[in-house]
Amino acid sequence: MSDREILHCDLDNFFASVETFYRPELGKVPMAVCGSEEERHGIVLAKNQLAKQYGIKTAQAIWQAKQLCPSLVTVEPHYDRYVDFSRRARAIYDSYTDMVEPFGIDECWLDVTGSGLIFGSGEDIARQINRRIKEEIGITVSVGVSFNKCFSKLGSDLNKPDGVTVITRENFKDTVWGLPVQSLLWVGKSTLATLERMGIYTIGDICRTRLSALEAVLGKNGKSLYANAMGMDSSPVLRESEMPPAKSIGRSVTGSADLKSDLEVFRVLLSLSEEVSEKLRSCSLLAGGIQIHIRDSMLVTVERSIKLERPTRLAKELANEGFRLFKSNWQWHRQVRSIGIRATRLECDSSDFQLQFDYDYAKALREERIEQSVDSLRKRYGSQAVVRAALL
Ligand SMILES: [Mg+2]
Structure with missing residues (x-):
């Protein structure tokens, strides 16, 4: 062939x-x-x-x-x-x-x-x-x-x-193998750090490493990394109709100060739910389930999920369900360091199909950029830097 x-x-x-x-x-x-x-x-x-x-x-x-x-x-x-x-x-x-x-x-x-x-x-x-x-x-x-x-x-x-x-x-081999590993698709910051710890800096270095050693530290990503570096990437070019839909959409935040009360947790969940809700709307999706994760001040993490009785993407409903899940799983032995909420069991909202593609695309793009800027602000100044008007 x-x-x-x-x-x-x-x-x-x-x-x-x-x-x-x-x-x-x-x-x-x-x-x-x-x-x-x-x-x-x-x-x-x-x-x-x-x-x-x-x-x-x-x-x-x-x-x-x-x-x-x-x-x-x-x-x-x-x-x-x-x-x-x-x-x-x-x-x-x-x-x-x-x-x-x-x-x-x-x-x-x-x-x-x-x-x-x-x-x-x-x-x-x-x-x-x-x-x-x-x-x-x-x-x-x-x-x-x-x-x-x-x-x-x-x-x-x-x-x-x-x-x-x-x-x-x-x-x-001449063109690619001398390049740094991060020029390869899907090599992000954490993979890069792992590879550098192994003394792997170039794409050629990956090929000269035993596959079993890569798999030992990177799991199945090690295998695809090796295949990609060797020129054995066989993934097909997918038409839009063949592209897999998102499996879940989530947002989380680590506060600049620990959360100490139900009210504080609810406010943060509401703020995160608004972002999740926007994203669901821009993709014409509904959430059939909710997952939350909570990390306490000792960095112990709890993850809980439920199936919703009725799919939704309303921020208020997502936040309320998330908060119920929180209340039934959290006893306040310790303060909350970080919290996240995730929409799962995503399904298409067929009533959205008439929405004009272009309008939605421009809007989705705008939201994505805004989210990026919000994220980077939070990173720089802590979560308190970005407080939604609705929460004031
Ligand atoms: Mg470009």
Whole structure:
């Protein structure tokens, strides 16, 4: 059987590029698209190439970014524009294959194995897409071409911006094995730390390690990590209709001070439930069950779940059920260090199906970004920094 031809297309500096399309002068200065709250609390959502050179990073606070680059120009985000550009890029991808798997708003995998007779090799198609995105949409895309998803994703990162990178069975050892382990898809902070403790720094190091040793510390993730590094990732490009739905949606928080009373716990559960509720709404899902976890001041964790009599996504109902679960499982021997609530047994809300896709997508994206900024604020200033208006 011949190899698959997989492309990974990643729109470069996406939000920043779209803003520059509307205001070309922004391309000549270090610029960042930032959360639209008042400047003191905003974070960097995206930055252009010039801003990158100053070490500015996504999710950084604006004041930190300005310390690195005092002349940084900040711009408010326009989510409707991003959705529009994303859809137009998608239409170009769709003209080459029906096997397109989106990954966030600015990335897609394409399986073009069957497209060769009409459009040429994977590399030919990558170059056509690279040119068309520039000519027809006015921004740039970097494309990785390879025989599996993992290497194509890695390839799109290698020659940014506006690059086409081909990783073949012949060149992957030279191209990939010298790179740091975190350039491999799904290697997050905790896996990275574990690998470094084992003296594994590059992708090649993974391949030179015994599989049993990787499995011993990383479990089944060790196996897929090894397979990915060896070029044996066989995961298929999934059409949207084939993508598995989320299994659960949860939020948790560790307070800057321990919680001491039922009232305090209820307030936090309500606040978390609002976030879970928003997320369920944006995905047109209902919760058929609830799970809570409680960690006390000695770091002992309790986890309890129930099935709901009637599926819901109302924050008040989620919070009430969560609190009932808390009351029946907590005796206040110790204070509460952290608490979380999770919507489980998710089901589709069929009454939502008429909802307009675009509207929902833009909104979901906005919420996701807001959640990110809320999370990063909480991390920086403690949970008390973000108190919902409803709770005051
Ligand atoms: Mg991108």
